[in-house]
Amino acid sequence: MHTRNYDILVWGATGFTGQLVAEYLLRHEGAGQRLRWALGGRNLQKLQAVRQQLTAIDPAAAQLPLVIADAADEPALLKAISDFAVVCTTVGPYALYGTPMVAACAATGTHYCDLTGEVQWLRQMIDAHHGAALQSGAKIVPTCGFDSIPSDLGAHQAIAAFADTHQRMPTAVTTYVRDLKGSFSGGTVASQVSISEQSADPALAAHWRNPYSLVQGDTSGLPQVGDIFAATFDAEQNCWTSTFLMAPCNAKIVRRSMALNANPAIRSIAYQEKMAFRRGFKGWALANSYNVGLALMQGSMGVGWMRRAMQPMLPQPGDGPDEQARIAGRFVFEVVAGDASDRVQVTVRGDKDPGYGSTSGMLAEAALCLALDGDRLPQVSGFLTPACAMGNVLVERLVRAGVTFADSGAKVAPKA
Numbered sequence: 001m002h003t004r005n006y007d008i009l010v011w012g013a014t015g016f017t018g019q020l021v022a023e024y025l026l027r028h029e030g031a032g033q034r035l036r037w038a039l040g041g042r043n044l045q046k047l048q049a050v051r052q053q054l055t056a057i058d059p060a061a062a063q064l065p066l067v068i069a070d071a072a073d074e075p076a077l078l079k080a081i082s083d084f085a086v087v088c089t090t091v092g093p094y095a096l097y098g099t100p101m102v103a104a105c106a107a108t109g110t111h112y113c114d115l116t117g118e119v120q121w122l123r124q125m126i127d128a129h130h131g132a133a134l135q136s137g138a139k140i141v142p143t144c145g146f147d148s149i150p151s152d153l154g155a156h157q158a159i160a161a162f163a164d165t166h167q168r169m170p171t172a173v174t175t176y177v178r179d180l181k182g183s184f185s186g187g188t189v190a191s192q193v194s195i196s197e198q199s200a201d202p203a204l205a206a207h208w209r210n211p212y213s214l215v216q217g218d219t220s221g222l223p224q225v226g227d228i229f230a231a232t233f234d235a236e237q238n239c240w241t242s243t244f245l246m247a248p249c250n251a252k253i254v255r256r257s258m259a260l261n262a263n264p265a266i267r268s269i270a271y272q273e274k275m276a277f278r279r280g281f282k283g284w285a286l287a288n289s290y291n292v293g294l295a296l297m298q299g300s301m302g303v304g305w306m307r308r309a310m311q312p313m314l315p316q317p318g319d320g321p322d323e324q325a326r327i328a329g330r331f332v333f334e335v336v337a338g339d340a341s342d343r344v345q346v347t348v349r350g351d352k353d354p355g356y357g358s359t360s361g362m363l364a365e366a367a368l369c370l371a372l373d374g375d376r377l378p379q380v381s382g383f384l385t386p387a388c389a390m391g392n393v394l395v396e397r398l399v400r401a402g403v404t405f406a407d408s409g410a411k412v413a414p415k416a
Contacts, residue, residue: 004110006036007371009067009084011101012091013039014046016320017115020360021090021367022054028400029368031060040067040080041091074100078108086111088367094142095121102129102140106383109136111370115363117147117249120204123213130216130383137381141389143253144366145359149386150333150348151175151250151273152257153395153405156387158337158346159266161407165344169265170337172223173254176237176276177244179332182353183321208248214256222259223270227251231287234274237336240283241274242291257387269337276334320356329353344407351402361401369394 010025012018022039029035031054041047047066054061069076071091077100081087087105091097094116105112106129116122122142133140143152155173162170207213211226231242244250251273258266275290277283321329333348350358369377369390376393386394395405 004085005083006038006065006085008035008037008086008088008367009040009081010037010367011040011067011087011089014041014043014050015090017356017360017363018090019050019053020356021088021364022050023057024360024364024401025368026054026057026061028364031058031062031064033060035368035371038065038067038084040069042068042070044068071097072100074104077101077104081105081108081110084110086113086367086371088363089114090363092116092118094118099125103132106130106133106138106140107136109138111139111141113141113144113363113366113370115145115147115359116142117246119213119249119252120201120207122252123207126214126216126383134382139370139377139381139389140383141366141370141386142383143249144363144386146331146350146354146362147246148250148253149362149366149394149398150331150350150354150403151246151335152253152385152387153391153398154333154335154346154348155254155271155337156257156391157395157405157407158335158344159269161346162337162342162344166342168339169263170269170344171339172270172272173335173337174271175250175254175273176234176241176334176336177274177331178276178334179330180354182329182331182355182357183325211251212255212259214252215259219259222255223268225270225272228272228274231284231291233284234276237276239279240277240287242277242287243294244273244275245294247273247275253385254387257385260385260388321353326353326357329355329357331358347406347408349404349406358401358403362398362403365397365401366390366394369397373397 010018010022013022025035025037039047039051044066051061051064051066067080069080081104087101087110089101092115094114095118098114098116102112102125129140154175158173159170212219212222227248228243231240234241251271254271258269261267277286329352331350331354335346335348337344352358366386373393377390380388
């Protein structure tokens with residue numbers, strides 16, 4: 001990649017999450033003193049308004065450059081990104097607005113990170129642009145928010161902790177979502193609507209159902225484990241579990257990380273992700289209620305007329321939780337790596353609303369990692385995952401965003 005004059009372009013800076021990312025960068029890195037960055041989007045007046053708002057945090061923000069281009073105009077995007085090492089984009093739904101930017105970054109060797117959870121679109125992008133990114137040296141790293149950094153880096157850390165403790169690789173990793181408090185913005189709702197619309201296409205729906213849909217080539221030799229779609233009792237954890245809303249994306253990202261690893265023992269690890277509830281009748285009732293509610297919501301979104309009727313009542317793009325709600329949020333994942341004899345647990349915690357407070361920090365730190373830590377990162381390119389592209393370096397950075405990965409150091413004895 002040739003030398004660039006700027007480090008990061010925050011693309012979509014006028015959107016709800018884009019503004020949070022810009023604010024995070026300003027608070028932690030300043031406006032041009034340590035980090036050379038800019039705000040980007042299609043509307044000059046809105047970008048000027050965001051820049052003006054940022055001056056209340058730091059008057060130096062008035063000097064932030066503004067980059068104008070239409071998200072659908074690939075030639076304009078090629079020109080817009082030519083001076084930047086990294087594009088950090090929040091412009092979704094990505095299936096509607098993200099393809100030209102991915103193509104431009106892959107072609108020019110510009111590193112890229114986003115917040116997508118749109119599995120069908122991800123597979124299309126892998127097939128279309130992985131080769132170009134390999135050739136250009138671009139690290140294309142989607143899912144750098146709550147989808148799917150906690151799961152992907154949690155599994156990465158749990159595997160390493162097990163290997164360090166037991167001098168061998170685990171055969172399975174399971175993530176249990178133990179605590180979750182947050183809310184949705186209009187952008188998230190718009191992405192879910194886009195996923196539902198695409199799922200009407202049988203070929204695209206098949207990607208959602210296939211646990212290895214983000215892995216190219218023959219997957220017959222990989223562990224035959226699927227995603228969780230029913231309430232079940234987990235005897236090892238002594239609790240009821242159910243499907244987790246984000247698991248169909250998160251689990252596929254983790255499995256892609258494992259499949260891209262050069263170690264065949266890691267490629268052979270089975271991965272699943274679950275929402276964990278309490279034990280007993282209350283746990284059974286909660287798990288089943290959650291599962292039924294999720295199924296009803298997804299089923300309604302999958303029917304055209306119902307989806308159209310619901311949309312005016314849902315949060316609109318640009319809407320999102322206020323600062324107090326973002327600060328009050330949290331999440332806790334317990335990631336268990338093990339085999340027939342031993343277990344090791346890594347706990348992933350976020351101290352803010354997962355969808356926005358934590359997500360904006362995770363995306364910003366991913367962009368900073370790609371822009372500033374290149375000499376410490378794995379020397380790989382192509383269509384990657386957070387774990388493959390940044391691994392331990394990003395884990396270290398995320399502490400600043402309030403996201404921590406703690407090895408319990410305890411061996412969890414398996415149930416007979």
